[in-house]
Every structure is written in C-alpha cells, then in structure tokens.
Amino acid sequence: MKVRAKKRYGQHFLEPAWAEKLVDAIAPAADERFVEIGPGPGALTLRLAPRVAHLTAIELDADMVTALSPRVPPNVTLLHADFLEIDLATIGAEQPLRVVGNLPYNVSSPILFRLLAAHRTRGGIRDATLMLQREVADRLTASAGTAEYGVLSILIQMHADVRRVLALPPGAFRPAPKVRSAVVSLRFRAPAVVVADERGLEAMVRMMFMQRRKTLLNALSAYAAFRRVQPRAALDAAGIDPRRRPETLQLTELARLADYFASAG
Numbered sequence: 001m002k003v004r005a006k007k008r009y010g011q012h013f014l015e016p017a018w019a020e021k022l023v024d025a026i027a028p029a030a031d032e033r034f035v036e037i038g039p040g041p042g043a044l045t046l047r048l049a050p051r052v053a054h055l056t057a058i059e060l061d062a063d064m065v066t067a068l069s070p071r072v073p074p075n076v077t078l079l080h081a082d083f084l085e086i087d088l089a090t091i092g093a094e095q096p097l098r099v100v101g102n103l104p105y106n107v108s109s110p111i112l113f114r115l116l117a118a119h120r121t122r123g124g125i126r127d128a129t130l131m132l133q134r135e136v137a138d139r140l141t142a143s144a145g146t147a148e149y150g151v152l153s154i155l156i157q158m159h160a161d162v163r164r165v166l167a168l169p170p171g172a173f174r175p176a177p178k179v180r181s182a183v184v185s186l187r188f189r190a191p192a193v194v195v196a197d198e199r200g201l202e203a204m205v206r207m208m209f210m211q212r213r214k215t216l217l218n219a220l221s222a223y224a225a226f227r228r229v230q231p232r233a234a235l236d237a238a239g240i241d242p243r244r245r246p247e248t249l250q251l252t253e254l255a256r257l258a259d260y261f262a263s264a265g
Contacts, residue, residue, distance in 0.1 A: 014102050014131070018172040019043040022183060025165045026100060026129050028052045035091060037083045037101030037111060037130075042068045044100065049076050056091050058083045084110055088118045088125070096126035105133045105179070109152060112140075119159055119188045120198075127187045129165065137164060137182035149247045151209050155202060158193070158251060160186040193255040200227075201258035208246045216249075217242035220257075227261045234260050 014022070022044060028034065028051045039045040039057040041064065049055045049072065056077045059065050065080040072078055079086070084107070091097065103111055108130075119125050132140075140162050142148035156162060166183040173181070195201050204223045211219040217231055224231035235242045238256040240249070249257075 013040050013174050014043045015172055015174060016043055016047075018168060019047050021166065022100075022129070022131075023047045023051065025183065026098075028098070031095075033095060033097055035088070035097050035099045037099065037103060039068060039078070040064055040102065042071060044102065045072065045076065048100065049073050058086055084114055089122055096124055098126050099128035100130070101128075102131040105136075108132050108136050112136075112152065112156060115186070116156060116159060123188075125188050127185060129183060129185050131168065131181055131183050134167070134180040134182045137184045140184050140186075144250050145248050147247070150212065151206055154205050154251065154254065156186065158191055158198075160188045162186050193251050195255045195258050195262070197258065197262040200262055201254060204258055204261065205254065212246045214245070215242060216240065216244050216246060219246050223261070227264070229261060229264050234264070237264075 026048070028048060030051065030053065032052050034048060034052050034055045036045055036048070036055060036057040039059050040061075042057075045055065045057050045068065052075070054075050054077070056079065057068075057072070058079045058081050059068070060080075060082050062080055065078060069078055083101075088097070099115060101111070112130075115125065115128055136152070138148045139150060139152045140156055141164055142150070142153040163185050164182055165185050168181040168183065170178070170180065191198070204220075207223040207226075208216070208219045210222075216235060220231040220234065224234060232242055234257060237260045238253065240253055240257065
C-alpha cells in the first residue's frame, strides 16, 4: 500500500539516508526500550527496531498504521493513537524509556510539554531525540539574553540537558518542507534549580513573557497582582534590577523570584 503525506497531519517523511544518520546519532543499545512518535511509513522505525529490545510506535494516521503494520518485526508494538492522549505510564517498563520522533511542526510544542509533564509527574523517560523545525530547536537551546530565549527554553531546560544533534536540509524529507529542520536531544534529569512551587514558577514565566519587551517591573505586574504582591518588592527581595527584561533572567534568578511569590503570596 503506497501512502502519501497528508497536509492536515503536517507530514514530511524522513529519507532513508537521513534515517540511518539519525539512528547512528541516537546510538541505541540492544537492551533498551523506545517510544517513537509518528512513525509514518517507517523509515526510522524499521532501522531502529533491529537494534533495540522493544519499540512502541504511536501513529495518528490510520492509513499509515495499515501500511506499516505488516512490515514491522515482532519487537514493535504499533498503536493507532494520538500521542497527546497517550498515558505513557501504560507503556513504561522497569527501565527508562527513550523517545524518538519526527514531529509535525504544528504540534511540536504541545508534544514537548507533554513529555515534560510525563517526566515531572512519573519519571521513566531517559531522553528524547526529536526532529523539529529549526526555529523550535533554536528556542530549546537558547541561552538567557538571546531573542530565542523564552517560555519553552526555560521550562525545558529546567528539567533537561538540551543539545543539537543534526541539522537537516529540506531535502532530507519528502515532500520537502519550506523550512529547515534540526534534531535535538533532551536528556531528562532532576530540576536544575529547586523551587517551592514549580507550577507558580511556570505561571510566572508564562505571564512575564507575554510582555517580554517591557521591563521586569511592568512585565511582572499582572502576575504580581494575581499573587497580591508588589512587583518592585518581589524584584528587590530577589536582588534583580527592575529595569531588566524577562529574557535576561537566568534559571537561578527566576527561582529566587518564584520563591518570593510562593512565600509572600
């Protein structure tokens, strides 16, 4: 059964030569268990499966599942499901899972936050190697003080070491997308900084970066009002210049600020 990429799913299939490069970059071991997000026609699936203990491939497109199902080896479980609705606890095993995927550009951020939520609530994910639009990869790897640094950078880097693995040209996929892509590796770990209320930190960061061009004194005002705290008092207590802008704050500074709100609010 020949399958075609469907625009509504944001499908761009990885060419075989690049699938080989990606598997080499992942460096799978024979005793490891993997989850693949969106296997499509199986370019990565069929190269990764012979090198691992087990692979669970989760595909939303029923036609892709029908086409790929007869081709996968016995150590592959192919699920017709939406990854955003899957409970990874049902896939977990005694050893941590490794995650791979060629993510559709329109749902890459929700998938990243889904992985982050799974790590925070139950653990069990060792790492994730993901193909993304280069713009998203830039945000994941961004440092404080850069234009790309923002909510995604902060919340992911709080719980994972992020590195760029490969740069992929449009020709690495069929059909070729109009944007360039990159592969990033997220190695999950304990939080980089410990905060009293991590949900509060997340809410604070999201609200601050809605006004990232403003000074911290102004960007923080909505969240401070919600917590019934004066923004200047919070910034003074955290030792942060109120004239700075949100994208200049390091994780340690954000943690001090969040802890003040947790204690004062």
